[in-house]
Amino acid sequence: MIFLDVPFREKDEAKALGARWDGVSKKWYIPQELSEQPEPFQRWLTNVNTINTNQVLNHDLQQTLTQTQHHIYSENSPLQTGAQDNSNPKKTEKGALLSTVLRKVQQALRQSFPGATWVVAEIANLNNSRGHLYLELTENNEQGQSIASCRAMIWQSQAQRLLQRFETETGSPFSIGQKVLLLTEISFHEKYGFSMVVQDIDPSYTLGELELNLSNIRKQLITDGIYQQNKQFTLPSDFFRVAVIAPPKAAGLGDFRADADNLQAAGLCDFKYFYSTFQGDSVENEMLSAIEAIHALHHSQAFDALVIIRGGGAKLDLNMLNLYSVAKQLCMAQLPVLTGIGHERDSTILDEISNHRFDTPSKVIAFIRHEIFQRAQQAKSDWQKIEHSSRLMVQYLEQDLSQLNQEITHNSQGAIYRWKQAMEPLQFQIQRLSENRIQSALVSINELRQTIDVQLKSSLKMIKANLDLYQHTTEKESKRVLETKHQQIIQWIALVLSSGPKTQLNRGFNIAKNAITGKPVTTANQALKTKSIQLEFVDGKVLAEIDQATGILIE
Structure with missing residues (x-):
């Protein structure tokens, strides 16, 4: 990739000639199909090549260039500033030609780097053109700021072999954002500037960086005393409510829900889903937000377990989940954590600190389904035992009741006969006494009826006299009240008439x-x-x- 130093006011002209814009380096460049004929872009080539050279040279290389510059402008050089070659009157210009300087730079680089050099860098950009792979390599400081960058390429003859070996050993394709160890040959062209030609890639370095990060997180969790904390939870004997964190629209989530939805539709277990990306810069924020939401719901309506799942993917993608902040929150979770990240051989820090780790999302839901079915089968077996025992007990009770019924029937018949024999004299005596009592009662009732009639007639006469007196008094008093009210109404009418507007x-x-x-x-x-x-x-x-x-x- 040949970069151009194009001023803003000339960008439309460069674009019309076929130049393209690189968003990573923020520069215009000559596309590969036009790189063999760069003459239309000649006026934008000189400055940018000088800038790229200065960006990639390390301290030793800069010293070499300084020595080369000194050699070019030494006293013995006919190009010394201010010197003149009397043998040739036409050579009176000051300074050296650019091509001469750049060839000296090229010679100095070849002397300083006679063989290939291992370089650690991060891949900032990738472009594939006609089988050749063009890279933009960068180095960032702790604040994430780029402190060095240069171009590199892998020629078609080696690209397929190197990339296939890298993907086989790391489990992930060669892609932007990876930190890699490259065996490079330093190249400098007086026309196209500085670049590196990649001869080999060390996949173990990339994997080593991931393992180092994982080891540091593990040590910190052990130091905090929470590495084994979630494993202290005992899994419930049955699952009724489960929280699930998964990437939205992931294939692993679909496999999980194929069985989970059936369990939920049958009313056996309720699954609550919380979505988070498992790749990219927003993994940490989204994962922490999902865990916080689960804890908030857990306080109001407890979950039996927290499940974290994702489908299969590249091996290097696992590094996105190796985050100390997320691992710490899961270690301190208030419920057991089950993971099904989707890798059978490789594990993340989330797998290590979880209560139970499963290879795939399907195995997680299979475990939950098995526990639910096992509890259901156990309940069915217990119910069958209870039913069988109950039937036996009912049979025993029925036999006892039948025997008791026979005994009661036999005994009751004998008792009835005996009581009947004993009751006959008593019945005759009761009948005789009852008749005497009834006769005496009838005489007493007649006497009481006569007494009541006499007293009732006397009382009715007295009540009638009182009623006549009350009626006379009431009629007299009501007439007096009516006359009084009549006089008051006349007075009120006179008062109302005297209070009118005309008055x-x-x-x-x-x-x-x-x-x-x-x-x-x-x-x-x-x-x-x-x-x-x-x-x-x-x-x-x-x-x-x-x-x-x-x-x-x-x-």
């Missing part, structure tokens, strides 16, 4: 009315809001206006 006007009062609506004006505030009022007297009406400023009545 008040005769007494010297007047009535103020709104001149327009004719409604009475009863307050000063209403009068001030009325432009004109009508004053009614006993002998006529007068129309007057009110000064709104002073409130004075004007006739």
Whole structure:
């Protein structure tokens, strides 16, 4: 990739000639199909090649270039500043030709780097053109800022072999964002600038970086004393409510839900899903948010377990899940954690600290389904035992009841006969005594009836006399009350008639009315809001206006 130093005002011209914009380096470059004919871009080539050279040279290389520069401008050189070659009057220019300087740089690089060099860098950009792989390598500081970058390429003859070996050993394709160890040959061209040609890739270095990160997280969790904390939970004997964290629309989630939805539809277990990406820069924030949401719901309605699943993928993708903050929260989770990340041989820190680790999401739901079915089978077996025992007990009780029924029937018949024999004399005696008592009672009842009739007639006479007295008193008193009320009503009518408007006007009062609506004006505030009022007297009406400023009545 040949970069160009294109001013902003000339970008349209460069674009029209076929130049393209690289978003990573923020520069224009010549595409591969035009790299063999760069003449149209010649005016933008010189500065950018010098800039790229300065960006990639290390301290030793800069010293070599300085020595080379010194050699070019030494006293013995005919190109020394201010010197003139008297043998050739035409060579009176100051300084060296650019091509001469760059060839010296090329020679110095070949002397300083006679063989290939192992270089540690991060892949910032990848482009594949006609089988050749063009790289943009970068090095970042702890703040994530780029401190060095250069171009590199893998020629077609080696690209397929190197990339296939890297993917086989790491389980992940060669891609942007990976930190790699490359065996490179330093290349500098006076026309196309500085670049590196990759001869080999060490996959073990990339894997070693991941293992180092995993080891550091593991040590920190052990130091914190929480590495084994989640393993102390005992898994429930049955599952009724499970929280699930998974990437949205993931294939592993579909495998999990194939069985989970059936369990939920049958009312055996309720699954609550929380979604988070498992790759990219937002993994940490989304995972922590999902865990926090689960803990909030767990306090109000407890979950039996937290399941973390994702489908299969590249081996290096696992590094996205090796985050200390996420592992710490799961270690301190208030419920057992089950993982099914989707890798049978490789594990993440989440697998290590979880209560139980499974190879795939399907195996997680298979375990939950097995536990539920096992509990159901155990319950069925217990129910069958209870049913069998109950039937035996019912049979025993039925036999006992039948025997008791026979004994009761036999004994009761004998008892009835004996009591019947004993009751006959008593029955005759009771009948005789009852008849005597009934005769005596009839005589007493007749005597009481006669006494009641006499007393009742006397009481009725007395009550009738009292009622006649009460009726006379009531009629007399009601007539007196009616006469009194009649007089009061006459007085009230006279009072009402004497309180009418005309009566008040005769007494010297007047009535103020709104001149327009004719409604009475009863307050000063209403009068001030009325432009004109009508004053009614006993002998006529007068129309007057009110000064709104002073409130004075004007006739």
